[in-house]
Amino acid sequence: MARIVHYINQFFAGVGGEDQAGAGPVLLEGPAGPGRRLAELVAPEHEIVATVWCGDDVAADKVDEIVGLVRSVDPDLVVAGPAFTSGRYGLACARVVAAAHSVGVASVASMHEDNPGLDEAGAAAVVASGEVARRMAPSLERLAAGIQRLLAGETLTAEDGRIGAAARLTVVTDDNAATRAVDLALARLGGDSAATEIPLPRFDRVTPAAPVADASTVMLALVSEGGLVVADNPDGLESARATKWLRYPLEDRDALAAGDYMSVHGGFSTAWANEDPHRILPLDAARELEAEGAIGELLGEYFVTTGNGTSVANARRFGVEWAADLRRSGARAAILTAT
Amino acid sequence: MALTRLVHQVREVGFGQRTSFADGVLTVSADEARGVLADEALASVQLSWVSPGQSARIVKVLDAVEPRSKGPGGGGIFPGFVGPARPQGGGETHVLRGATVVTAGFLPRAQEALVDLSGPAAALSPLGATHNLVVEFTPAEGAPWERVDAALRRGALRLAAALAEASLDAAPDAVEELPSPSAGARGGDLPRIGVVTNLQTQGSFKDVFVYGRSFGAGLPTLLDPGELDDGAVVSGQFGHPALKNPTFMHQNHPVVDELRRRHGNDVEFAGLVICPEPVEQGAKELISLFAAKVCAAAGFDAAIVTKEGGGNADADVALKMDALVDLGIQPVGLYAEMAGADGTGPSVVVAPERATAMVSTGNYDHVLHLPEMEKAYGGEQFALVKAPAAASFEVPTAVVYCALSPLGWGRIAARSG
Amino acid sequence: MERAGIPTALLCNLVSIAERVGAPRIVRTRGIPYPTGDPSLDVDAEKRWRRELVDCALEALQTEVQEPTVFEAGQARVAAAAGADHA
Incomplete structure (x- = not known):
């Protein structure tokens, strides 16, 4: 049975709203908030042994402390969220899984594709959640499936709802860049209007906010x-x-x-x-x-x-x-x- | 204008009584070379041959020049520096292929560049596979740095011309008849593809010279590719080691070579346009629109757009690509990516908006583990990692000379994995 | 900030970069080191220019946009009248 630690914010931990946004981080035994349902979904193979929560205002700056608490219970996997489109929460979830991943702990976060935290997850996996907390149930189901696959030693792909930029890895090519450039020009002139070696960067393109009326x-x-x-x-x-x-x-x-x-x-x-x-x-x-x-x-x-x-x-x-x-x-x- | 390259392959190098070239062996008289390099801004120079396969590293690499000559006294080679500032690019040019003259040492604003002659970084730099005559120097006391820079540039070009002059009577290993694009004239049904090359002209130590003059205040113009062969474009740009285009790379412009190679087969080489790379937005916009206009006048169907330098130079490529698309010309941009060590960062600083065909020349931030070398040239220390220059250390690909060559020399790329 | 529902007017000189990273409302300024000034003008004229920039920023903040849109100070009303969808 794999040991899982769940990271959530103060709101989903049931501690409070904006009034508690500066509190934490705190380590709790067992699952809490949405973790209770998530625990059911991954049982009996796996167990949520602990929950760490932290207030939205301070979490992004306390990642080291949060990851320290997470590692204190020696988990096999860290899961964070779902954060939906909540910016501060998403940022914290992404940084926690990125930091855990970089020290060798399997990790996965859940948030909506538009969450500004998405690009912060580094090489750690992120699976898509719904846009708002109303979509908690299906979001948890997808997350639980992702956890099962990761703990089975597999890699998450778009089929698992994985989102975020794929890492750009260095490869050695047969032809030099000049040859490839001329080939690409010919492909474009030949009608392949999508051919490129670099996907357009996802610059976190924002939908403009509504104007102020007056x-x-x-x-x-x-x-x-x-x-x-x-x-x-x-x-x-x-x-x-x-x-x-x-x-x-x-x-x-x-x-x-x-x-x-x-x-x-x-x-x-x-x-x-x-x-x-x-x-x-x-x-x-x-x-x-x-x-x-x-x-x-x-x-x-x-x-x-x-x-x-x-x-x-x-x-x-x-x-x-x-x-x-x-x-x-x-x-x-x-x-x-x-x- | 048609140009013939008489190529002499350099297989062995050394020092001797007099400078000579015979049977692939280039011998250099150090005394003669020092005489050629002598300048009141330089107290002394030191010469060393550094060759492929050696356990050697060159640091603080400045410019690199391929030895070339068109006749006694240079015959007009490197116009504006060695020869008079008059159009070149025709006739015959002798090339000592496989050899370079390399200047190395401290200059202000120069970013520390590195070449390894063996180990994993050797294949990432064009100088990893050439016999390099390294010129180290001590500035004269009180000499302004601009004068030191100018003396090194002129000296290296003169020395390169002098070395190639030794080959004038030798039988070449290869004779390369180079096709010349005929601007505007459509010869057949093949697509007309040209190249737009941005030169990073951003002040002292970050400048590029055309016919001996800074191209900073220039407007985009057509150049005959043979003019590149004859050294009409000379680099004085020492920023961004992996993203710089030394004189050697202009002489051997990979996109020009590729278009010449394919001319008449699957493409018609439509021409070469050079552009300055200014620091101000309005100037970047003007030059981009102007470049597109020149490409249209020369009848380009497609243009390969190349840059020099880091983030703000991406804007010059992006603006030109969009301007070209707006005139119905298909652009392809060569981009080095800055995706972070783990490859997950936003990789292109400024991407085009309407044009989308991009070629990757690799990830700037990709980490390399370099082995210890027996000997280092160009400096005692590699300041970025605060280590002795010959030591083993980890560096980003960004410091390896021409490793992400914006002119398309390299065989690395970043791919989504 | 836009995602959180707070419209912004970005006053900058490097407009092409602002457009490419998707800033919705961009007001063009005259130089990198002085977004809300212009040292080539005399004191009063520079104040007037700054006022025009802020006027233009207000115009931008009250304008519905779908994509990066550049607003030119001193011409804000002209641009709006020329077809910007005024909220």
Whole structure:
């Protein structure tokens, strides 16, 4: 009998909602939440011996701790989710299975194909779930089937509902790239309109959010990847390959004085930004529009990171966290400046 | 213009009293070579032959040049550097195939490149299979780096011409009559395929020269492929080791070679367009639209688009591919992928939108385990891994000279597995 | 943020990259180092340009889009009138 550990979030563990999003991680004995049904589906061959849960706000940053708890019970397999389309939860599930996979523990996560966490699963398997928790029952059935196959030593494929990018592996070719390029041109000219060696990258293409009906009635946020921080960068924002983002207050401010702010971005000359910080964050113009009533209200702080060689993984996490934060504070739209 | 390549195969190399070439043996006078390289920006130079199969590694590799000559004094070879800046690409050109002149050492903004002459990385670089005359150097005290760079470039080209001059009287191993594309003229029913080659022209130490001048402010233009053979395009671009196109690769442009080989069989070689690769979006857009216009005027049915450099250079390929599609020309882009060590990252930084035919030249991040070598040239240390240059270490494919050649030299690719 | 239902207006100069990664609402700016400025202008003119950019961003945020769409500051109303599906 194989020993399974199940990773879920605070909500599915029955601990609480957003109020508990900062809690955990916690190790529980046996299955919990959706794990109870999953345990039935994989029994009697296999057993869920433990559950680890963690709050959505902190889980993506506590993967090492979570995986430590998971490994403390020496499992044969780790399963995470289903996370459906929930961004923070999906990110955590993906990172947990990626980390477990990289230390040699068989692992599988379940989430919807549109979950922004999907690309974070690395070489670990992810099977498709439904879009929303209403689809829990069929999602668990597919996940259970995937667990059975993995524990039988097999590899999951699209037939098992496996989703996510297949790894790009290096191969040696018979012909050099120049020959292959001319061959490909001839194939295309010959009518094979799909021929290519590189599938178009899945850049996590998002369906645009609905517009705001009337900007004069909503709260708007200013956010930036231009590295604009308060003078002397007391919080240590990185100039490249950022691993964090920061927030700075805008309440009672109508303008950003030169000298009070600086850009730490390492990808361009920051002389212009330092001369006038509004060149990165247009607070003066936004306040004007707020006073005229064209903007309902400006959020009382701005969010900032550095977009310079920043990994897609971190950038995605910043986006997920910014969205959660803006929704909590009531902001409904954002102006994002990019360098 | 028709060009004939007189190819002399170099089978053995060494140093001797005077520079000579006979029966496949290239002998170099180190004194003569040092004289050719002498420049007030260089305090001294050191010469070594480094050959295939040796337990040897060259680090901090800068440019590589294939020895070529069109006659005494170069006969016009490397126009703008050795010969006068006048159009070349016709007549006869002597080629010392299997040998290179390689400069190696520190220059600012140069990213550390590596060549192994044995072990798993040897097959990944064109210099892993050639006899390489390595030029190491000590800059003169107080010499500005730009002057050191210029002295090395001119010196290596002069030396390459001088070595090939030794073969002028030798009987060639092969005579290659090279077809020349006839722009705009449709000769038959074969599809007209051409090549669009982007040159990374992004300032000092990241620049490419055409007829001796930086191509940074240039617009896309047709070049006769024979002009590449005669060294009209010279590299001064030292970024992205695996994704760079040294002078050697321009002289032996793999897509040009392929189109010449197939010309009259299954394709008609439609022409070669060279383009600068600027750093600013507006310029990238203008040059891409302009390049497509030139391809249309030259009657291309399809164009192979090549790049040089990393992420932002992907945009130049993508914009050109889309611009070509919009004019009814079928583009194929050569892309190196940046998929992460495990191959699961988004692999192309900027993909085309309307055009979708791409060829993979491998994964930049794929990890290689390199064995210890007996001897290293070009520097004491390999800074990326903070190890002695000859030591055993793990590196991404990205540091191996031309390993992901954007001009299509390599025989690796990334595949979804 | 878009996936979470928060529409964004992305102010940037490298518009082709923004389009290719699928940013839905893009406002074109004049240089990489100064997304909401233009140091070649005098102080008042630069302020006016910044105001136009933010006006344009508001226009974008109130416009229904299906795919990456580039909005040009100073021409926002023209673009909207020319066929953008105004919400």
